[in-house]
Amino acid sequence: MxxxxxxxxxxxxxxxxxxxxxxxxELLIVITILAVLTAMAVPSFGPMIERWRTNQTVSNITSxxxxxxxxxxxxxxxxxxxxxxxxxxGCTFASTNQEWSCGWIIFADTDEDGNLDAGExxxxxFQMPTSVDVMNNNSSASFRFDRxxxxxxxxxxxxxxxxxxxxxxxPAATAVCFSSGGRVRVVKESVTC
Numbered sequence: 001m002x003x004x005x006x007x008x009x010x011x012x013x014x015x016x017x018x019x020x021x022x023x024x025x026e027l028l029i030v031i032t033i034l035a036v037l038t039a040m041a042v043p044s045f046g047p048m049i050e051r052w053r054t055n056q057t058v059s060n061i062t063s064x065x066x067x068x069x070x071x072x073x074x075x076x077x078x079x080x081x082x083x084x085x086x087x088x089x090g091c092t093f094a095s096t097n098q099e100w101s102c103g104w105i106i107f108a109d110t111d112e113d114g115n116l117d118a119g120e121x122x123x124x125x126f127q128m129p130t131s132v133d134v135m136n137n138n139s140s141a142s143f144r145f146d147r148x149x150x151x152x153x154x155x156x157x158x159x160x161x162x163x164x165x166x167x168x169x170x171p172a173a174t175a176v177c178f179s180s181g182g183r184v185r186v187v188k189e190s191v192t193c
Contacts, residue, residue: 050163050172053132057161060126061134061176062184068106069182071123072145079123080109080144082116083136093133097141100134100159103127114142135160137175137192151180160191 022030064081072079084102086094093101108121116122128134137158144152151157158177163170168191177185177193187193 046165047170047172050131050166050170053129054161054163054172054174057128057132057134058174058176058186061159061161062186064104064106064124064126065178065182065184067124069145069149071106071108072147073149075108075147077145077147078109078112079106080112080114080116080142081106082114082142084125084127089127091128091130093128093130096139098135098137098139100136101128101132109144112144114144131164133160133162133164135162135191145182149182151178151182158193162191 068079068081081104083094083097083100083104084091086092086099086102088102091102093099103126105116105125106123107116108123109116110120111117137160140157143157146152158175160168161174161176162168163172166172171189173189173191175187175190175193177187185193
């Protein structure tokens with residue numbers, strides 16, 4: 001049986017010897033190892049973030065189509081989707097009809113002209129992250145749905161979603177295709193249907 005030493009100073013010295021913590025050299029070694037591991041891991045985050053942003057945009061386009069179609073059926077038609085104009089809120093990534101990179105709106109298009117006019121109700125707005133390009137492959141600034149949920153474009157429509165940094169060759173590039181009846185298909189690693 002072990003009996004503790006009666007001298008409190010000696011007991012304190014034994015306790016403090018075991019609770020000293022890390023030395024400066026040990027801390028430097030741990031920091032160096034963490035720095036090396038971080039440097040090795042950072043390049044692999046770029047493609048992962050590109051895929052995440054692209055997937056988010058694909059989800060937004062898909063939900064736009066479903067919502068606009070649903071609203072058109074509910075309202076007896078007259079629902080349009082239109083790109084947000086270049087220069088809106090400082091966005092400069094939509095200078096042509098084909099470029100939808102500033103985002104888009106869904107609205108009740110009472111006169112069915114594809115333009116948001118005074119008095120027409122905005123149903124939803126989608127803003128785009130600045131690192132993703134969205135291209136309407138039909139080069140149209142808008143499309144609309146009729147009372148049966150069909151688009152005004154008889155041909156299938158499609159969008160190309162591309163990370164700005166990686167471009168068309170990026171593995172995160174994706175195409176969203178939908179038929180005139182509103183059926184949506186997503187094609188990974190491609191910008192065409």
